[in-house]
Amino acid sequence: MSAHAQSRAPAALIERLRTAHRESWSLGDLVGVAAAWAAGLALCAIAAAIVIYMMVQGLQYLSISEMFSHPLPGLDQSQSGGFLDPILGTVVLTILSTLLAAPIGIGIAVWLTEYGKPSGLARAVESGVEVVAGTPSIVLAIFGLLVFQEGFLSFLSYEATDGVAFGRSFFAAAAMMSLIALPLIVGATREAMNGIPRHVREASYALGKDRASTIRRVLLPASRRGIGTGVALGMGRIVGDTAIVFILLGASLRLESQGDIPGLQVLQGTGSTLTTYVYNNSPAGEGGSPDKAYAAAFVLLAIVIVLNFGIDLITRGKGPSWTRA
Amino acid sequence: MDPRLSPPPPVRRIAAGGAPTVAQAPPAATNGHVPNAARAKNPKRLPRTETTPVERMRTEELSIAYGEKLAVNQVSISVGQGEVLALIGPSGCGKTTLLRSLNRLVDLTPTAARGGRILLDGEDVDSFDVTQLRRRVGMLFQQPNPFPMSIFDNVAYGLRERGSKKPSRRELEPAVFEALHRAGLFEEVRDNLDHPALALSGGQQQRLCIARSLAVRPEVLLLDEPCSALDPLSTATIEETIVALRDEVAIVIVTHNLQQAQRVADRVAFMYLGDLIEYGEVDQVFTSPVAERTREYVSGGFG
Numbered sequence: 001m002s003a004h005a006q007s008r009a010p011a012a013l014i015e016r017l018r019t020a021h022r023e024s025w026s027l028g029d030l031v032g033v034a035a036a037w038a039a040g041l042a043l044c045a046i047a048a049a050i051v052i053y054m055m056v057q058g059l060q061y062l063s064i065s066e067m068f069s070h071p072l073p074g075l076d077q078s079q080s081g082g083f084l085d086p087i088l089g090t091v092v093l094t095i096l097s098t099l100l101a102a103p104i105g106i107g108i109a110v111w112l113t114e115y116g117k118p119s120g121l122a123r124a125v126e127s128g129v130e131v132v133a134g135t136p137s138i139v140l141a142i143f144g145l146l147v148f149q150e151g152f153l154s155f156l157s158y159e160a161t162d163g164v165a166f167g168r169s170f171f172a173a174a175a176m177m178s179l180i181a182l183p184l185i186v187g188a189t190r191e192a193m194n195g196i197p198r199h200v201r202e203a204s205y206a207l208g209k210d211r212a213s214t215i216r217r218v219l220l221p222a223s224r225r226g227i228g229t230g231v232a233l234g235m236g237r238i239v240g241d242t243a244i245v246f247i248l249l250g251a252s253l254r255l256e257s258q259g260d261i262p263g264l265q266v267l268q269g270t271g272s273t274l275t276t277y278v279y280n281n282s283p284a285g286e287g288g289s290p291d292k293a294y295a296a297a298f299v300l301l302a303i304v305i306v307l308n309f310g311i312d313l314i315t316r317g318k319g320p321s322w323t324r325a
Numbered sequence: 326m327d328p329r330l331s332p333p334p335p336v337r338r339i340a341a342g343g344a345p346t347v348a349q350a351p352p353a354a355t356n357g358h359v360p361n362a363a364r365a366k367n368p369k370r371l372p373r374t375e376t377t378p379v380e381r382m383r384t385e386e387l388s389i390a391y392g393e394k395l396a397v398n399q400v401s402i403s404v405g406q407g408e409v410l411a412l413i414g415p416s417g418c419g420k421t422t423l424l425r426s427l428n429r430l431v432d433l434t435p436t437a438a439r440g441g442r443i444l445l446d447g448e449d450v451d452s453f454d455v456t457q458l459r460r461r462v463g464m465l466f467q468q469p470n471p472f473p474m475s476i477f478d479n480v481a482y483g484l485r486e487r488g489s490k491k492p493s494r495r496e497l498e499p500a501v502f503e504a505l506h507r508a509g510l511f512e513e514v515r516d517n518l519d520h521p522a523l524a525l526s527g528g529q530q531q532r533l534c535i536a537r538s539l540a541v542r543p544e545v546l547l548l549d550e551p552c553s554a555l556d557p558l559s560t561a562t563i564e565e566t567i568v569a570l571r572d573e574v575a576i577v578i579v580t581h582n583l584q585q586a587q588r589v590a591d592r593v594a595f596m597y598l599g600d601l602i603e604y605g606e607v608d609q610v611f612t613s614p615v616a617e618r619t620r621e622y623v624s625g626g627f628g
Contacts, residue, residue, distance in 0.1 A: 197468070197470070199466040199467070199468055199470055200470045200472070202430055202433070202464075202466065203464070203466060203470045203472075203534070203537075204472070204482075205430065205433065205459065206428055206430060206459050206463065206464035206538075207459065207460070207463070207482060207483035207537065207538070207541060208456040208457065208458075208459040208460035208483065208541065209456070209482075209483075210456060217472070217474075217482070218472045218473070221472070221473045221474065222472070222473045224473075320473050320523045321469070321523055321527075321530070322468055322469075322470050
């Protein structure tokens with residue numbers, strides 16, 4: 001009985017406090033809260049609408065055979081084949097770009113947080129990262145085309161005419177794509193490393209370790225989650241970018257190998273990704289196969305959702321106790 | 326009654342005679358500013374063997390400045406193996422700066438400048454390679470800070486990468502186990518050596534940090550308020566460990582907790598605004614201080 005009475009009293013008290021609270025709110029606060037609620041719910045509704053609509057449209061036209069067959073040059077939807085090559089293109093381009101961006105981005109972040117001298121250079125690097133982050137990808141793509149058409153870089157694509165390189169290849173696209181992921185990786189890594197208190201570094205120095213082994217054995221492992229988040233966010237951006245693929249990966253729907261270095265032929269060659277495939281097949285592009293555009297768009301969306309899920313997995317749980325203090 | 330309001334539970338202590346007795350733990354809430362009433366009961370010194378200290382480390386006219394601000398002013402002090410030296414004084418008196426200069430951690434602060442000499446076994450610390458010096462002068466920090474790796478790897482951290490040859494786990498095991506034993510942690514973690522160190526409790530983490538420092542066999546151990554983030558029970562364990570280690574390692578401890586200084590220290594140095602005001606045996610400093618400042622501080626007059 002007494003336990004029951006005890007549990008009832010606070011409940012009544014809480015209820016009274018709650019209503020008293022509400023009564024005292026001004027009209028402006030009520031409107032604000034209502035607007036915040038509405039905005040949150042609207043966002044959920046929009047996200048759900050996108051996913052559900054793409055699911056309905058995509059799954060309707062998606063078939064396993066499409067995902068494992070090459071695109072064909074047929075004009076009719078029934079003869080235009082599948083989108084195996086765009087899927088492979090997305091995977092290859094994402095991996096290659098990440099392999100380029102991750103070490104460079106982590107390196108920049110480590111240098112900025114642990115060295116950062118001279119400070120003028122550090123500020124210049126910071127602004128450089130910000131400029132790259134703010135540059136539209138179509139500008140990066142055009143710039144990349146200029147660079148990779150230089151004759152001496154023809155080994156990254158292939159030689160066209162008069163010593164000018166073709167300038168479009170997985171290498172060229174990945175190089176520019178890595179610039180899209182770079183600021184995200186730098187930012188997330190820096191944030192993680194700045195979150196490590198000074199005394200943790202000093203504890204390593206106090207054991208007679210130099211800065212290099214402190215970074216390698218303590219600071220980078222302690223920043224794993226931040227680095228992972230940055231890399232996954234960067235991959236999401238790479239998967240979703242269209243402009244760079246459109247301009248720098250060539251216009252071939254299929255993976256077209258180039259050059260004669262075994263193993264690198266695919267990377268020297270051209271291809272497409274899901275984003276350009278969707279664009280080309282939708283009514284906005286050539287409009288040949290809207291059904292397949294929907295199916296490919298759904299696959300693309302699924303990849304991005306899986307990546308976001310991966311980020312959630314990485315950031316779940318608690319970090320080291322000293323990063324929470 | 327709200328359990329948070331009740332006095333802390335008594336802590337078991339091993340008395341000098343050998344029979345376990347019960348002593349009151351220091352109240353957690355005082356945070357070093359011990360009220361007069363509590364200090365009246367002179368806290369029990371932890372039992373120790375009587376040894377004649379062998380001098381390991383000495384400062385001569387040591388001065389340290391951060392930019393224009395003088396943090397340590399011509400301090401001459403020594404600490405030997407077989408004794409615990411406590412540095413006490415109000416916040417900003419330079420005691421932590423002095424401690425951090427002993428393993429040249431102050432050198433990491435770009436604005437810091439140093440005058441005078443610091444000697445380890447009669448040799449100027451500037452003549453050592455800094456990594457060698459820091460292996461001989463270990464340090465423990467306010468916050469327990471195990472590295473994000475396993476318990477074993479934390480203790481082995483200082484032993485690895487010493488040369489081009491990487492020692493195997495089998496080679497490292499004796500040293501790691503011994504360090505864990507000396508830090509009084511081995512029994513608690515013997516079955517979990519591969520578990521992440523960050524999963525340990527705060528007190529265990531701090532003892533792991535002690536083991537990590539001991540593994541490289543330092544001659545001097547610097548403790549920067551090692552118990553300020555710990556509960557009274559963990560504090561008592563760490564204090565017992567400190568006293569047990571003093572025969573093998575010269576120990577310097579910075580503390581805001583005057584009772585802690587009385588419990589663990591053999592000698593006490595009282596600093597105020599960068600000056601060394603008083604330096605002597607623990608009983609003398611706390612019961613019959615020479616300087617008026619010291620008398621005021623140890624009786625709670627300021628600080």
